[in-house]
Amino acid sequence: MNVFYVGDSNISLARSTDSGASYRTSTVSNAVALQARPTHYRASVYPAVGVDSRNNLYVAWADGRNTGSGNDILFSRSTNSGLSWSAPVVLNTDASSADQLMPALAVGKDGSVSVAWLDNRNDSANYSYNVYMTRSSDGVSFGANTRVTNVASNPDNDPRTQGSMIGDYFAIGAGDSTTNVFWTDTRNNNEDIYTAAVPFNVNN
Numbered sequence: 255m256n257v258f259y260v261g262d263s264n265i266s267l268a269r270s271t272d273s274g275a276s277y278r279t280s281t282v283s284n285a286v287a288l289q290a291r292p293t294h295y296r297a298s299v300y301p302a303v304g305v306d307s308r309n310n311l312y313v314a315w316a317d318g319r320n321t322g323s324g325n326d327i328l329f330s331r332s333t334n335s336g337l338s339w340s341a342p343v344v345l346n347t348d349a350s351s352a353d354q355l356m357p358a359l360a361v362g363k364d365g366s367v368s369v370a371w372l373d374n375r376n377d378s379a380n381y382s383y384n385v386y387m388t389r390s391s392d393g394v395s396f397g398a399n400t401r402v403t404n405v406a407s408n409p410d411n412d413p414r415t416q417g418s419m420i421g422d423y424f425a426i427g428a429g430d431s432t433t434n435v436f437w438t439d440t441r442n443n444n445e446d447i448y449t450a451a452v453p454f455n456v457n458n
C-alpha cells in the first residue's frame with residue numbers, strides 16, 4: 255500500500271507491505287510552491303500517482319521551480335518500490351511562460367503511463383485552459399504533447415462558484431487502445447463534464 259503526501263517542501267511516500275501495520279517513509283522529490291498566476295481557482299502541488307503490475311511507481315505534480323516557465327508538470331518514477339526516484343522531468347514541452355496545472359495520471363495494463371493536465375499555452379493571457387496529455391509506453395520516454403480539447407475554457411465561466419474549484423475533478427483512464435480523459439469544460443457558459451478518447455497512436 256502506497257500513500258503519497260505533501261509536506262512543506264517535499265512529496266513523500268509512506269509504503270506498507272504488511273497491510274498497514276507499519277510504514278516506511280521516503281522522499282519522492284522536493285516540490286516548489288506554485289508561482290503566482292492570474293487565475294484564482296485553487297491549485298496545489300498535490301501529486302497524481304500510479305503503480306504498474308511490476309510495482310513501478312509513478313508520480314506527476316504541478317511545480318513552480320522553473321523561473322520564466324510559469325508552473326510546469328513534473329514527473330518522477332521509482333523502479334525499486336520507492337527507495338529511490340528518478341530526477342524529475344518536465345512533461346509539458348511548450349516554450350512559454352504559461353501555467354500547467356492539475357495533472358491526472360493513469361497506468362495501463364501494458365505498463366504505459368499517461369498524464370493529462372490543464373494547460374494555458376494557447377492563451378497569451380495565461381488564463382483560459384485546454385487539456386493536454388502525453389503518454390509513455392515504458393515510463394521513461396514520453397511522446398509529444400497532445401492537445402485533447404478543441405475549445406478552450408475560461409475557468410471563471412461558471413455561474414455557481416466562478417470556477418473556484420475548476421480543476422479538482424479532472425480524471426484519466428487507460429484503455430486497451432485509447433487514453434480516456436475527463437475534464438470540466440465551460441464552453442457552454444457553465445460547467446459540463448467532457449471526455450475524449452485519444453488513440454494510442456496519435457503521438458505515442
Ligand SMILES: [Ca+2]
Nearest residue numbers: 323324325352
Ligand atoms: Ca509552464
Ligand SMILES: [Ca+2]
Nearest residue numbers: 444445446447
Ligand atoms: Ca452543465
